[in-house]
Amino acid sequence: MNFPLIINVLISVCAYLMAKRIIPAMGDMFIKANLFGQDLCKKDKKKIPESQGVVAGCIFLVATFIFIPIPFSYQQIVDKKEFPHEEFVELIVALLSICCMILLGFADDVLDLRWRHKLILPTVATLPLLMVYYVNFNSTTVIMPKIIRPLVGMSLDIGVLYYIYMGMLAVFCTNAINILAGINGLEVGQALVIACSIVIFNCIELGRDSTARTYQFSLYLIIPFLAVSLALWKFNRFPSKVFVGDTFCYFAGMTFAVVGILGHFSKTLLLFFIPQIINFLYSFPQVFCQVPCPRHRLPKYNPETDLLETSKTTFHLDKLTFLGKFFVVLFKTLHIIQWTEGKDGTITTNNFTLINFILYLFGPVHEKVLTQMLLGVQILCTCVAFIIRYPLAGYFYDT
Numbered sequence: 124m125n126f127p128l129i130i131n132v133l134i135s136v137c138a139y140l141m142a143k144r145i146i147p148a149m150g151d152m153f154i155k156a157n158l159f160g161q162d163l164c165k166k167d168k169k170k171i172p173e174s175q176g177v178v179a180g181c182i183f184l185v186a187t188f189i190f191i192p193i194p195f196s197y198q199q200i201v202d203k204k205e206f207p208h209e210e211f212v213e214l215i216v217a218l219l220s221i222c223c224m225i226l227l228g229f230a231d232d233v234l235d236l237r238w239r240h241k242l243i244l245p246t247v248a249t250l251p252l253l254m255v256y257y258v259n260f261n262s263t264t265v266i267m268p269k270i271i272r273p274l275v276g277m278s279l280d281i282g283v284l285y286y287i288y289m290g291m292l293a294v295f296c297t298n299a300i301n302i303l304a305g306i307n308g309l310e311v312g313q314a315l316v317i318a319c320s321i322v323i324f325n326c327i328e329l330g331r332d333s334t335a336r337t338y339q340f341s342l343y344l345i346i347p348f349l350a351v352s353l354a355l356w357k358f359n360r361f362p363s364k365v366f367v368g369d370t371f372c373y374f375a376g377m378t379f380a381v382v383g384i385l386g387h388f389s390k391t392l393l394l395f396f397i398p399q400i401i402n403f404l405y406s407f408p409q410v411f412c413q414v415p416c417p418r419h420r421l422p423k424y425n426p427e428t429d430l431l432e433t434s435k436t437t438f439h440l441d442k443l444t445f446l447g448k449f450f451v452v453l454f455k456t457l458h459i460i461q462w463t464e465g466k467d468g469t470i471t472t473n474n475f476t477l478i479n480f481i482l483y484l485f486g487p488v489h490e491k492v493l494t495q496m497l498l499g500v501q502i503l504c505t506c507v508a509f510i511i512r513y514p515l516a517g518y519f520y521d522t
Contacts, residue, residue, distance in 0.1 A: 127194040131343055135350035138186035142354035146178050146365060158232070160366050164306060164424040164431060164490050171363060174232040176371025179351040180225035183374070186347045187218055194343065209259045210336065216255045217344060217381045221374065223248040224297060228373030241301075241369075242294055248377065249293040252384060253286055269518075289384050292393070296383075297376030299399035301369055302406055303477055305421030306431070308360035308494050310367050311352055313398070314375040316501045318349045320395045320508065321382060328388075341386035348378050361491040394508035398501050402477040405459070409475045413447035414438060420474040422482055422493070430487035433461060433473040440470050459483075 150172040153159060159170040195211055227244045230236065236244075263285035264278045281288075304310045322345055325338040355371065358364045383392035393400070409416035415438045422431035440448060451472070454460040461483055463471040473479040481496055482488065488496070 125339070127197050128339065128342060130193050131190055131346055134186050134190050135347045138182050138347055139350040139354050142179055142182045142351045143357060145182065146175055146355060146358055149175070149178050150365060162307070162363060163419070163421065165362070166426050166429075171366055173366045174229060174368035174370050175355065175358070175365040176367040176369075176374055177225060177229045177232075179355040179367075180221075180228075180370060180374040183347050183351045183378075184218065184222060184225070186351070187344065190343065190347070191215075194339075210340070212255055213259065213340065213385050214343070216251045217385060220248050220252045220293075220381055221344075221377050224373040224377035225370060228368070228370035231373070232368040232370055241298060245294045245297040245373070245377065245380075246290050249290050249380070252293075252381060253289060256289070256384060257286070289389065292383065292389055293377065293380040295376075295399075295403070296380040296392075296396070297373045299396060299403060300376055301372035302410065303399055303402045303497075304372065305419070305476075305478060306361075306490050306494055306497075307363040308356060309478075309497055310372055310375075311356040311359045312494060312498045313501050314371075315349065315352050315356060316498060316505060317375075317379060317395045318345055318352060320505045321345050321379070321392070322349065324388070324391060324395075324509075324512070325386070337386045337388075341382040341388075344378060344382050348375070361494060391508075391512055394511055395505060397504035397508060398477060398497075405477060405480065406475050408447055408450040408454075409436070413444055413450060414475070417474065420476050420479070422478055424490075425487065428487065429489065431482060431490055431493055432487045433479045433482045435461075435471050436474050437465075437469050437471045439468055441468075 153172040153174065154170050158173045160173045161168045162171060191214065195207060224245065227248065231241065231244075263282050264280045265285070266278050267275055300310055300314060303313065321341065325341050325345070328335060328338045329342075352375070355365075355367060359367055379392060383389040403410070408414040409420070415436050417434070417436060420434060423434045424430075425432055440451065443451065451460075451470070454472075454475070455462050459480065460475070461471075461473045465471065473483055477500075478493070478497065481493065481500075485496070
């Protein structure tokens with residue numbers, strides 16, 4: 124029986140109940156502070172509290188702070204072990220990185236930071252985490268797939284590149300959920316699916332080795348996150364009563380990055396982000412300004428039909444950069460974007476997001492149905508991730 128894990132679950136249940144009660148109660152306070160938005164995909168443009176991810180994040184921090192003494196006291200009193208200083212520092216620094224991202228995410232919601240800041244801030248917040256990894260582990264060796272072992276050997280030490288990779292992982296995780304957003308329940312919904320995937324993965328690995336502390340560490344953080352996110356989703360799903368803001372996207376992304384890095388399963392973590400990776404690659408031309416990118420790329424709401432349609436962007440092909448032309452022509456050739464040519468030489472396409480791509484494939488649909496379709500894609504990709512991680516991994520690695 125894993126006593127600390129049982130206590131963690133009980134604290135998480137309390138965190139869920141607390142979040143379920145506090146989130147709706149804080150709504151009026153946020154509106155009075157001018158932290159509110161209007162749902163652009165609804166006829167009714169009433170004020171909806173924004174940045175409620177900060178409430179869920181704060182409750183998560185309280186729950187994990189309360190939990191901190193439990194695993195370490197248990198090891199000393201019951202298991203008669205010395206105080207695990209390394210594990211203690213890992214947990215504290217993990218919470219520090221998450222706390223920093225909650226703060227910076229809330230600053231983004233209030234100050235509306237530019238994209239370059241959104242890339243820099245996660246990198247800065249990850250530095251304490253990388254320092255602890257360097258002091259406690261400093262393992263930068265990567266196991267090579269069987270197919271290339273005759274060329275490079277069983278493993279390869281990539282040195283500082285491994286730390287660059289982990290820093291980029293944190294940047295990707297914190298922004299990937301933010302890019303795939305804009306309709307009720309999608310941000311929290313996809314985070315819930317990823318969190319459940321991590322829980323299942325850790326439970327499988329603990330079943331193989333019940334003493335694997337890295338997977339226990341991962342569960343200590345991801346279970347409280349799952350609890351507060353589930354409470355937040357209750358109010359953010361269609362029809363949304365609260366908006367989560369960039370705060371939740373940063374909070375969720377950093378939590379995933381922390382458990383992936385300190386849990387030593389960063390490559391497996393990326394498998395759970397398959398839809399976000401696809402969306403990033405699809406969005407690349409607009410995110411990096413190779414194709415005109417409007418302020419909001421969320422679907423267009425048609426009040427007459429109460430359905431969502433693809434939102435558009437318009438440009439002249441000869442005014443794009445070489446890279447922009449390359450991607451636009453490539454997407455047209457692959458038939459993954461709408462393409463309309465005007466008489467004046469303008470080109471009109473859908474905005475390059477996975478949300479608009481789904482609408483391009485299936486036509487206008489209701490917002491609730493669209494969210495269900497996208498979460499269905501997330502769940503399907505999770506199943507693919509587990510197939511890659513377990514049945515197929517044996518063909519490339521020794522398992």
